[in-house]
Amino acid sequence: MTRAHRQAVPDEDPERIGFTDLGFAKVDILRRMRQGFPEVIFCQGKSPPQVASIFAELASRGDIVLATRATPEQFAAVRAALPCARHEALARCIVWQKDGASPPDTRLRAAVLAAGTSDLPVAEEAAVTVGCFGFGVERVYDVGVAGLHRLLAHESLLRSANVFIVAAGMEGALPSVVAGLVDKPVIAVPTSVGYGASFGGVAALLGMLNSCGSGVTVVNIDNGFGAGFAAGQILRLAAATR
Amino acid sequence: MTRAHRQAVPDEDPERIGFTDLGFAKVDILRRMRQGFPEVIFCQGKSPPQVASIFAELASRGDIVLATRATPEQFAAVRAALPCARHEALARCIVWQKDGASPPDTRLRAAVLAAGTSDLPVAEEAAVTVGCFGFGVERVYDVGVAGLHRLLAHESLLRSANVFIVAAGMEGALPSVVAGLVDKPVIAVPTSVGYGASFGGVAALLGMLNSCGSGVTVVNIDNGFGAGFAAGQILRLAAATR
Amino acid sequence: MTRAHRQAVPDEDPERIGFTDLGFAKVDILRRMRQGFPEVIFCQGKSPPQVASIFAELASRGDIVLATRATPEQFAAVRAALPCARHEALARCIVWQKDGASPPDTRLRAAVLAAGTSDLPVAEEAAVTVGCFGFGVERVYDVGVAGLHRLLAHESLLRSANVFIVAAGMEGALPSVVAGLVDKPVIAVPTSVGYGASFGGVAALLGMLNSCGSGVTVVNIDNGFGAGFAAGQILRLAAATR
Amino acid sequence: MTRAHRQAVPDEDPERIGFTDLGFAKVDILRRMRQGFPEVIFCQGKSPPQVASIFAELASRGDIVLATRATPEQFAAVRAALPCARHEALARCIVWQKDGASPPDTRLRAAVLAAGTSDLPVAEEAAVTVGCFGFGVERVYDVGVAGLHRLLAHESLLRSANVFIVAAGMEGALPSVVAGLVDKPVIAVPTSVGYGASFGGVAALLGMLNSCGSGVTVVNIDNGFGAGFAAGQILRLAAATR
Amino acid sequence: MTRAHRQAVPDEDPERIGFTDLGFAKVDILRRMRQGFPEVIFCQGKSPPQVASIFAELASRGDIVLATRATPEQFAAVRAALPCARHEALARCIVWQKDGASPPDTRLRAAVLAAGTSDLPVAEEAAVTVGCFGFGVERVYDVGVAGLHRLLAHESLLRSANVFIVAAGMEGALPSVVAGLVDKPVIAVPTSVGYGASFGGVAALLGMLNSCGSGVTVVNIDNGFGAGFAAGQILRLAAATR
Amino acid sequence: MTRAHRQAVPDEDPERIGFTDLGFAKVDILRRMRQGFPEVIFCQGKSPPQVASIFAELASRGDIVLATRATPEQFAAVRAALPCARHEALARCIVWQKDGASPPDTRLRAAVLAAGTSDLPVAEEAAVTVGCFGFGVERVYDVGVAGLHRLLAHESLLRSANVFIVAAGMEGALPSVVAGLVDKPVIAVPTSVGYGASFGGVAALLGMLNSCGSGVTVVNIDNGFGAGFAAGQILRLAAATR
Amino acid sequence: MTRAHRQAVPDEDPERIGFTDLGFAKVDILRRMRQGFPEVIFCQGKSPPQVASIFAELASRGDIVLATRATPEQFAAVRAALPCARHEALARCIVWQKDGASPPDTRLRAAVLAAGTSDLPVAEEAAVTVGCFGFGVERVYDVGVAGLHRLLAHESLLRSANVFIVAAGMEGALPSVVAGLVDKPVIAVPTSVGYGASFGGVAALLGMLNSCGSGVTVVNIDNGFGAGFAAGQILRLAAATR
């Protein structure tokens, strides 16, 4: 925001006001304390230097940083500052973890299901996000309802996973079927996969909101991150009460 | 239309112009010849005398008359003129058949499936319509995808029926699942059952239009008649080539 | 469905096929086994005798029965069959529990928040549903964002509850604010409260789907039951790993 | 999906589990058995190697392979693996048939009608799909309702075809007119042809769903494949009962 | 508006300011001079006394008064003041004409077509409005596209009328067909007749806006008055240049 | 909320927590301090006793109370508690003011314009609200753009008022025209007056949001209160800097 | 359509069947006889050779040819075949007229008004179309309602033109104002000019459909051709009765 006029700033001490003011962004350094996970960077609409700058600020104050919807250019800018950051290309995420972070607790696991091959980027965004919470992830892709035996072949996973994330485009029917088979929380992610009357994911979104499967909850179209975050919070709650 | 000004009428001989002009309606007496089934009366928005008048005109010129969306009052008016007419109350239909009409050919059968109890009026409208074409009908109700075993229990019907009509509200996922299990035409009927983001059947309609089940075709929301008519045409084609 | 033609029934033994066929409904008697909670009756569009009949069937085979969107007439029919059933009038629910059921585990608690007075029926539906899972429920009503201090006054609850259900109509902003303050799962329920461009809850639904609060999941408009069920599953998972 | 973490796979034997797991896709090798036609590849959103890989797997296990929405690049990748595959460029399809496949049964024929020149890609997709089922296809293009005599000039075809596929954009009125003239199944395909208030095919879709022509069924906007598949199923049923 | 606070009024002389201020309404007494037709009263949402009061004011200053969407109660109030006013019940209009008004010029004629019986109230509103301009009106009702011969039977009218008003609900295809047959202006009126995906006339409206018939113009859903007014203006122009 | 389970209450002293907890509502007693006007009661969806109870609580702590969307029943309940409360019937408001409140400052004035007679309830709601802030209000009703001279007759008011509230339904064009004539803030209120493609006020809302008149701001459909409140804040700001 | 399979053709003689079959198009050679104007070519989605081929066929059989939505490439192809064809670049039209065609009858005139500079391409398409009917055209551009004096400055034109075409984007208020000032037919053309909640012209379309100006008729968004064609038909009717 080089050309913008200077903003009002009440106080320059981040520790006291709870955020670092970068001019174009106020990095929330209390988020981890309040929500249990540091602020996550939504890269869309930010320049590579902006992403790198926020990323570095968060890395300097925490154990893990996650950036979503990241382009290769944004990743290049981040890696220049933090060589250990890694790019989950299919998931379009950048992840950085402090050395010596505790290994995942794979006894608690999320299952990430996708109805079709085109849903993979969204499903992977969810899987990477759950991974950042330190839990196990099992992926089961291309198990749409047109061939139910592909889903039913994973019967043991349906019994053993602790939370389910189900991504689907088109008519979005997979979460309803999964919810009818399991006794764990099911988070549905509509994807924008489809054409014509799919209206960019609206058909799948409506299908999931109207699911006859009790207890299915839904996130925004293509919001793999949101589903992964919700699953992470659920598993963390389970871990905490363990 | 007692108070309306008189319409232009080109010719008073129904046989020559192909319709009987009742003033408020032009009864199409060539419909059976062109489409293989006489004109069907859509009762909504017509007065009981209007329905009875059109009904009687069609009965005087054909073997079968079907009226849909009929109220008890409309049925009473019809029965006064045609004592043999019968009211299919759940389906909201009035049916009249000439004595001596040929018995149904039950070797060709339509299966009518409904996802939930509230879908029954629509499913019954479809079933009654197929019945008017003279074919067999098998009903399988309350087999929504939240409990797939209820559907799978009818495996032999899924193999033996010749055409499938599948009515569902809410997310409308049942046709996709059925289409994945059978090798016959599947006609999907979205119903207005649901609330909130079902938008009066729109969610189910979009789900069915975006079905990942190949070859699913769709009719208007709550249009059980249309689905039954299409199934009747398909079975008649099959019977004709037999 | 007295007047409907008889349906195809593959087998009359409920234990073998997994459901009891009442003609107008196939009561799923395996639901508790698969999903951890018996089938819940959605009363809208069913006659009082139908509700009572399904209710009695479920009571004969389980420990708890829940019916939602119940009218006083439907409750009267149920109570005639099961005198111990109770009507949660504001929540529009009927609940029956077998004598000697285990007392709620109130160490695990859901907080149910509502933005305004008109959201109470939906919030109560959620609260009653969580209660049926046997967990504690804390209600905090009329804490909309126009007067944030009313919410912040419940700081200790915001820290201690294990899962949050947040019901709001109009612009539906409350879940975003709550999600920014807690580190537990937040389930948002849009309500149809509002007028004009609220479009029967669509504005609140969209607001919640686009929440900037990470990990907020959403259910259908006015679907308090769905939110309560999801919260119940989350708490049960936490209880199981305890 | 080279960079994605490995998925859960329950069993490596395709014959036993009913699908071949390619990592990014689970090729359904039972589809022909269940639905009478092998899995069809929807190319949109898949890379040329992915398309070629799925195509080759299906060719190794069946008599015919169909891929829709294929680009020239995807065709090039397929032809490198299967030199006999052919590109139906206007229809955007790739077709491969085993040598010695039975010749089409042209006694049963679908008529494919298009309202305007811009509807041709969709109409051709439908025509190619019907052809893959082995039946005859008659094309009648640019017969929109603004000049009815162009349609009426094909009177003998209107009497002789066994099923009708009618593609139209803009107001989508052609299926209603055709349905009023024939006694065979009519499948309507709305196309995205138009501008302004055509809303990418929505106007045509709504027109077709509300058709006053009895028994018209509808598929998704631009879904020529779906219409062709439905017509193929109908003709196959007719052939089977022949 | 008895209880409302008094409004600002700049001047009490209607002749000078061009309107009569009734408090709840400002009756435009220059409308006939500017637009060639006096202000028309839209009765919906007005009390019977309000309608009667505006009606009387207009009658005192002109040759003709037209009120649309009038209930029997509103008509009773008007007739009490003006015994010669007549109620066109089907059209829901009230009409009053000064004695000695010139007889209609029936050499110039509008044809009013309606697709179905339920479209009659809208079609009649259009017909009555054209009549108020003093021109001839020919009515042709129930000529929907499902039975084209009913329309084609009126070939001589299609050649002789000077302007066409075409009312249709459901898919609204009739104006396109009419426009393809005539060389005169065609005004399309979508009606709210239909159900499900007709969305209260939206499907018909979109169909007419996207008509492939050149030069079709469209008015609001159920706006028979608007179509009649436009036709009246067109005929008046023709009469003026005669 | 007699039957609901008791809510969590952090503290019983309203002065300390800033609200009075009535169980079904938390009356915000700091609103006047924060926003300059006490909490306003939106009566829709509240029972008469609930309205009366909140009304009395607010009256006991302030100088003025305003309730909107009030029915006669709700007013009766309020008047029983506060005999001085008055019912603005057309505006559907209840107003109570403490004796000895300062008289309005009529030097600062809002002009409230309405396009048609049916817009009066909304316009009056706005006018009553402005009045509660203590400023002058000028009403100018039935000045829609179809007869511009009716608006232009109020030229002196257009020059002298300090803020403009413009209510209109149908196409909502009046605010654009007004904004082109004045140099003061213009607040547009779309009303639900209209039919067909007015979609309950959406057409007017969109028209106002897209106004070519610079600086027009918009409130929700039928939200006369919101427009009046915004005008009141603007006038108060002007008064404060006076 | 080189690669498409050959279509059914009932008869090769254009004179007998009423159209010339070019394979990809059926050129309607009876259109002028039926509708008074030859078929108009909608260029969008057609290749330059296709446009040139249809254009040449129409030129060989008539006095005038009009093509709309033409690109420079399409014009180049047409000019290669018909050197006298001219490109109306701003209107995106191609026009060809036979030598010796009768000069325009400029006594009958259409006024084409546009609200803003960005509406010019649509307004010009309308103006060129009217010109093809042989009537006079007066253009009045950039007269939006934000500065009414710009419109009122053309008072004499408002009195003298015989039909009005009014193009506007954004809130589309101009037709209502014009209709309030004239006693001639007003055809409104919504344009896609605007952003945000203009939704590509929907706001303007709805505004025009709900116009409080009596008798305003509307065409599709950006459909300048349709408005011009309707105006041409109206003027031709006036000329014929002259």
Place this chain on the structure above:
Amino acid sequence: MTRAHRQAVPDEDPERIGFTDLGFAKVDILRRMRQGFPEVIFCQGKSPPQVASIFAELASRGDIVLATRATPEQFAAVRAALPCARHEALARCIVWQKDGASPPDTRLRAAVLAAGTSDLPVAEEAAVTVGCFGFGVERVYDVGVAGLHRLLAHESLLRSANVFIVAAGMEGALPSVVAGLVDKPVIAVPTSVGYGASFGGVAALLGMLNSCGSGVTVVNIDNGFGAGFAAGQILRLAAATR
């Protein structure tokens, strides 16, 4: 508009008719007199020479010129004519002020808040517009409701600013929270920031229209200019009454 036919022009003297006719535009030279601010140029859809030409005309007759949605090319054209014009790049505005214009009255100030970094272009457009009215502007960016402490840190500004402009995308909740904290006018600007069910800013727009914060007014999506203009009018009113 070089190729368009010449328009009707009633009079060539701008002073007399109140506008300068540039052919493609009628520059309103009375706007400042009527509305208190000269006509503002909306650059979208205009060529650089058109923008420069209108800009120069306005500069020759006034003290300030503002152009919005300007590209670098349009700025280059303007600067060639007016070297003192400056480009506010982030705001996409061009501003020119006559030498010796009075300095801003910074005692009256607007606060411009933005919820996220991506909302900055819209917020800056608002800020630049307010600046053109000559008042003070305070910017507070990236204070979305997910971290309320960032907003609350600016408590003194919330108390001291005279009017608030609040830009937000996604769920658009920030204006509701701000309105609950201040006693000054709040103008909400929805932005198109978001994805999926944000529908290009519709979710934020609906959220703001349904705000539970009393008196929030709303402008079109991304219409920073409109918000700034409204704020400028409000401050000018305050300054005038000072």
